[in-house]
Amino acid sequence: MSSYHLDHLQHLETEAIHIMREVAGEFERPALLFSGGKDSICLLRLAEKAFRPSELPLPLLNVDTGHHFPELNEFRDRRSAQLGAKLIVRTVEDAIAKGIATPAPGEVSRNRLQIPTLLAAIEEFQFDCCIGGARRDEEKARAKERFFSFRDSFGQWDPKNQRPEIWNLYNGRLNPGENMRVFPLSNWTEMDVWEYIQRERLEVPSIYFSHQRRCVRRGGQWLPVSALVPPKPSEEVCDLVVRVRTIGDIISTGCVESPAMTVADIISEIAAARVTERGSRADDKASEAAMEDRKKAGYF
Amino acid sequence: MSISALSYRPVDILRFNTCGSVDDGKSTLIGRLLYDSKSLMEDQIEALERSADITGGGQINLANLTDGLRAEREQGITIDVAYRYFATPRRKFIIADTPGHVQYTRNMVTGASSANLSIILVDARLGVIEQSRRHTAIAALLRIPHLVVAINKMDLVGWSEERFLEIRAQFEAFLPRLDIKDVKFIPLSALNGDNVVEPSPHTPWYAGPTLLGHLETVHIASDFNLTGFRLPVQWVNRPNSPTDATLHDFRGFSGQIAGGIVRTGQKLLAFPSGIVTTVKQIWTYDGVVHEAFCPQSVTLVLEHDIDISRGSMLVALDQLPGSSCDLQAEVCWMHTRPLQVGKKYFLKHTSHTVQVVVTELIDKLNMSTLESEPAPTALAVNDIGEIKLRAARPLVFDGYSTNRLTGSFILIEPGTNATVAAGMLRAPHDVFKPDAADYVI
Numbered sequence: 001m002s003s004y005h006l007d008h009l010q011h012l013e014t015e016a017i018h019i020m021r022e023v024a025g026e027f028e029r030p031a032l033l034f035s036g037g038k039d040s041i042c043l044l045r046l047a048e049k050a051f052r053p054s055e056l057p058l059p060l061l062n063v064d065t066g067h068h069f070p071e072l073n074e075f076r077d078r079r080s081a082q083l084g085a086k087l088i089v090r091t092v093e094d095a096i097a098k099g100i101a102t103p104a105p106g107e108v109s110r111n112r113l114q115i116p117t118l119l120a121a122i123e124e125f126q127f128d129c130c131i132g133g134a135r136r137d138e139e140k141a142r143a144k145e146r147f148f149s150f151r152d153s154f155g156q157w158d159p160k161n162q163r164p165e166i167w168n169l170y171n172g173r174l175n176p177g178e179n180m181r182v183f184p185l186s187n188w189t190e191m192d193v194w195e196y197i198q199r200e201r202l203e204v205p206s207i208y209f210s211h212q213r214r215c216v217r218r219g220g221q222w223l224p225v226s227a228l229v230p231p232k233p234s235e236e237v238c239d240l241v242v243r244v245r246t247i248g249d250i251i252s253t254g255c256v257e258s259p260a261m262t263v264a265d266i267i268s269e270i271a272a273a274r275v276t277e278r279g280s281r282a283d284d285k286a287s288e289a290a291m292e293d294r295k296k297a298g299y300f
Numbered sequence: 301m302s303i304s305a306l307s308y309r310p311v312d313i314l315r316f317n318t319c320g321s322v323d324d325g326k327s328t329l330i331g332r333l334l335y336d337s338k339s340l341m342e343d344q345i346e347a348l349e350r351s352a353d354i355t356g357g358g359q360i361n362l363a364n365l366t367d368g369l370r371a372e373r374e375q376g377i378t379i380d381v382a383y384r385y386f387a388t389p390r391r392k393f394i395i396a397d398t399p400g401h402v403q404y405t406r407n408m409v410t411g412a413s414s415a416n417l418s419i420i421l422v423d424a425r426l427g428v429i430e431q432s433r434r435h436t437a438i439a440a441l442l443r444i445p446h447l448v449v450a451i452n453k454m455d456l457v458g459w460s461e462e463r464f465l466e467i468r469a470q471f472e473a474f475l476p477r478l479d480i481k482d483v484k485f486i487p488l489s490a491l492n493g494d495n496v497v498e499p500s501p502h503t504p505w506y507a508g509p510t511l512l513g514h515l516e517t518v519h520i521a522s523d524f525n526l527t528g529f530r531l532p533v534q535w536v537n538r539p540n541s542p543t544d545a546t547l548h549d550f551r552g553f554s555g556q557i558a559g560g561i562v563r564t565g566q567k568l569l570a571f572p573s574g575i576v577t578t579v580k581q582i583w584t585y586d587g588v589v590h591e592a593f594c595p596q597s598v599t600l601v602l603e604h605d606i607d608i609s610r611g612s613m614l615v616a617l618d619q620l621p622g623s624s625c626d627l628q629a630e631v632c633w634m635h636t637r638p639l640q641v642g643k644k645y646f647l648k649h650t651s652h653t654v655q656v657v658v659t660e661l662i663d664k665l666n667m668s669t670l671e672s673e674p675a676p677t678a679l680a681v682n683d684i685g686e687i688k689l690r691a692a693r694p695l696v697f698d699g700y701s702t703n704r705l706t707g708s709f710i711l712i713e714p715g716t717n718a719t720v721a722a723g724m725l726r727a728p729h730d731v732f733k734p735d736a737a738d739y740v741i
Contacts (some may be wrong), residue, residue: 003559004526008313017597018556021534025610025651049585050554050597054539058528136383143382163529164410165636166722167708168556169648173717185549189385270438276341 009196013046015182019052019147022053023182024057026172030129030182034060034087036076036192037247038204039133044083045085045200046184047131061130064116065110066093066229067249075205082241104222109230110249122179129172137189138277147186151299153177159275162199165291190277191270198263211262221254246277309480314515315479317411320433325452329421329490329511330384330397336497339386339511370709381411382495391514400571403680407720408712413708416520417446419511424457424487427599428470432555440478441630441684441724444702446518447483450511455489459502471628477670482518486511518617523701524594526617529560529568531729532650532706533612537583547623552583552599553608556649558705559698560616561593561602570606571613571623571696595705612688613696613706622728623696627656630678630700635720639679639687645720649695649709656711660688687723699727 001099005016023030032047034040058183060080066075080087092110095101095117122130136143146162148170150223160294183192197204213224215238216231222240228251231237242255243266260263260266318326334340384395396411414420418439422432439447449471457463464487475483488504488511494500497512509517534555541547563566568581581601582589589629592598600614608614615621633639639658647656664676664685672686679685700707711721 005312006596006706007311012597014556014595015596021554021556021597022651024535051535052585053541053550053552053583054537111574137385140382143384154575163719164406164722166410166413166710166719167704168414169708171647171648171710171711171717171719173712175717187383187386189392191387249306274342276343286375 002020009192009199010168012185012188013049013196014191016046016188017050019117019170019184020042020131020181022170023131024051026170027129027180029125029127030058030131030299031061031088031125031127032056032058033062033133034080035062035133035247036072036079036205037133038208039135039188039196039291040197041202041204042078042188042193042200043131043133044079044184045202046194048083053095056083056085057265058131059088059125061088061090061121061125061127063091063114063121064089064091065114067110067251069205069207069244069247069250071205071207072247073242075203079203088121088125090098090124092117095120098205100157109252111252115155122155127179128174129182131182133185134183135188135190145183145186147183148172149181149183151179153179155179157181164270180239186262191267194263194270198267204263206246207244207247208266209262210241210258210265212239213242213255214238214241215240215255221256222257224250224253224255226250227241303571304664306460310393312520313392313394313505314417314518314520315396315415315419316399316419316458316515317408317415318421319398319408319412319439319450320418321423321431322421323423325490326397326421329419329450329452329488329496329555330395332490332493332496333344333395334384334386335511336493337386343672356630363452381407384494388512388516400481400728405434405438406722407633408435408491408685409442409632409634410433412439412442413722414443415442415444417448417515417518418444419448419450421450421452424463424467425468431669432471433474436475436480437471437478437665437667437670438632440480441632443479443701445482445520447480448484448511448691449485450490451485452490454502455492456486456493459487459500461503461505464506474670484514485517486514507711524707525559526593527560528621528698529562529566529614529616530621530698530703530706531557531568531598531600531614532557532558532593532652532696533608533610533614533741534651535610548603551605552601553612553614554597554599555651556597557592557594559594559703560619561591562598564590567617567619568628568734569603569734570602570608571615571621571732572694573607573612574732575606576617576734577606611650613650613652617698618713620731620733621696621698623694623732624728624730625691625694627695627697627707628686628690628724629689630663630686630726631683631711631721631723633681633683633685633721635714635718636681637720638681639685639721644714645690646712646714647689647695647723648712649697650706651711652695655692656689656694658687659690662688687715696732697725697728700724702727 092113100120101116128297146165214225216225217236243258245256260269304492320326341517382397386393398408398411451467468485487506488495495510532555533553537552537554539547539550564579569576580603582592583599641658641661644657647654663672663674698706707725709723710719713720
């Protein structure tokens with residue numbers, strides 16, 4: 001192997017840094033969507049690689065559903081502070097109070113309500129571009145996503161009318177009110193993300209690692225028991241040694257039984273896994289086109 | 301650590317795309333590659349089985365794995381480029397599943413532009429059709445280094461070697477007109493899995509590798525150009541730190557190297573100013589390095605304080621690029637509004653966007669004959685032709701055949717902001733000749 005060789009992670013890294021810098025070069029008011037999850041943790045490191053020694057030229061934005069794991073929010077706030085980044089949090093609770101987001105009668109999930117909350121934040125700060133950590137390997141509708149994903153003035157994604165992306169030339173031109181979502185991790189897989197976390201020695205929230213948790217069996221998954229998810233008398237409840245593989249809301253994120261205590265353990269576990277990461281997310285199982293419908297409405 | 305974790309060691313990435321006509325079985329082939337290489341997970345197989353119960357009369361349809369959007373499943377066609385990922389112990393793969401539907405050629409260009417390899421699917425019953433020629437021509441135009449002609453549905457022609465050879469001969473009749481160096485023909489059945497991952501018992505007359513075997517071992521000759529250093533500047537890195545004196549005066553030029561190698565102390569020419577300067581430092585987040593190469597992303601600190609901003613280009617003195625307002629290029633037209641001579645567009649090339657006007661439409665490629673037709677009246681969507689352009693400011697560029705990154709551009713329509721064309725520049729007539737006076741600073 002010649003010394004002028006990049007391995008697969010280095011290839012993915014330089015591609016993502018190039019995209020980050022195109023965003024900084026082409027947009028007036030970009031933001032980076034940072035949840036504290038493993039994908040957006042990689043995004044932040046890539047932003048450091050793209051922009052240091054300068055300060056990050058874009059604020060971090062998080063839509064807090066009010067159903068987040070507390071460990072996640074703690075990590076989000078701490079990591080943002082470490083980086084000296086500006087963190088903007090907008091809550092679904094607040095959007096409901098202001099009438100921006102309206103729950104359907106009996107609607108418990110905050111998944112759908114994230115959409116108007118995010119769009120209102122974009123409007124409030126006049127963001128013209130949001131960088132997100134979505135990956136094409138996560139889900140079938142994501143697999144059709146561009147690096148630069150154009151959204152109209154309603155925040156909508158039109159899968160039939162996407163801008164062709166050729167070579168590494170991204171068309172970031174917008175008219176007023178329009179918006180771009182940019183996904184530097186498009187070509188990364190779950191394995192790549194964990195290998196990158198390992199290589200870069202990145203800290204991740206503790207819930208990714210094995211811990212003891214009371215869970216309730218529901219819909220073929222182990223959901224964490226919390227004030228939001230009280231077990232019904234008929235349901236099976238167990239104290240298990242679990243971790244989360246993907247983090248959504250606490251009411252819809254299935255825990256997987258796992259002894260993985262380190263990033264290396266997680267990598268071994270994924271290499272041997274027989275279920276995809278989104279297999280533990282009830283929000284995607286709702287219907288085969290669940291993600292497609294949410295993306296069309298403005299979901300990131 | 302489990303055995304599979306130990307064996308998971310991809311060292312490089314092969315990007316490939318699949319193209320064929322509707323019903324050639326592209327999606328089935330990708331489904332088969334994923335299924336037989338054990339890249340599918342149980343919940344994906346479960347989802348397949350669920351949809352089989354509803355729409356497939358109980359039979360698993362591998363095409364449902366890639367036809368992701370509801371609109372596609374309903375119509376049974378692929379309407380956009382879908383990306384798939386899998387890894388074997390030898391390589392990591394990125395698949396761009398590009399549709400063959402006649403009106404979606406632009407998607408093939410999108411999916412193929414960054415590919416190392418293209419798979420052209422041919423239905424063994426139909427042989428070479430116009431779509432096969434079109435897809436092969438596009439792969440050649442984009443200078444994809446490797447081509448695989450997958451002759452599919454061999455089970456439906458009785459695994460006939462004669463038929464296989466006949467189709468190969470049909471291809472070989474027009475290949476010499478295209479500049480393709482490496483072509484591999486593989487007889488297979490995507491539906492049944494013959495010669496996809498496992499060798500087929502039906503083709504004793506075929507001694508070559510399976511499709512996956514070929515994908516795992518094909519030599520990816522360096523896709524990236526290591527001669528002629530080029531750094532298109534994406535972003536000027538100026539910390540302006542009031543507290544850190546060492547950073548107060550830091551001024552770096554960030555970008556992804558688009559060609560060649562750069563070293564500390566090397567002299568570079570800065571465009572558009574035409575001034576020669578020296579590399580003082582190659583800065584990266586992981587520390588200062590003394591050498592960097594394409595396609596790494598770096599930040600260069602230079603000896604002299606000269607005017608450089610986004611869209612500027614830093615180049616090596618030993619291989620100078622062209623610098624001109626007059627450009628000639630092959631373009632693939634991607635929009636339903638045809639190309640208009642005399643119309644102004646934005647041209648995005650590396651990190652530089654400039655206004656251009658189309659001054660001449662030279663010829664158009666006839667997709668049936670692969671002959672060029674001089675002086676066409678228009679270029680419509682999915683047409684490929686040669687044009688001349690005049691730019692408002694000079695472009696610093698190489699021919700596409702020398703460097704894919706500094707030889708390519710897109711055209712954007714003002715107003716709608718639609719990406720209307722992909723362009724490949726012809727080599728410059730003259731390379732840039734700096735004035736001797738400019739060398740001194």
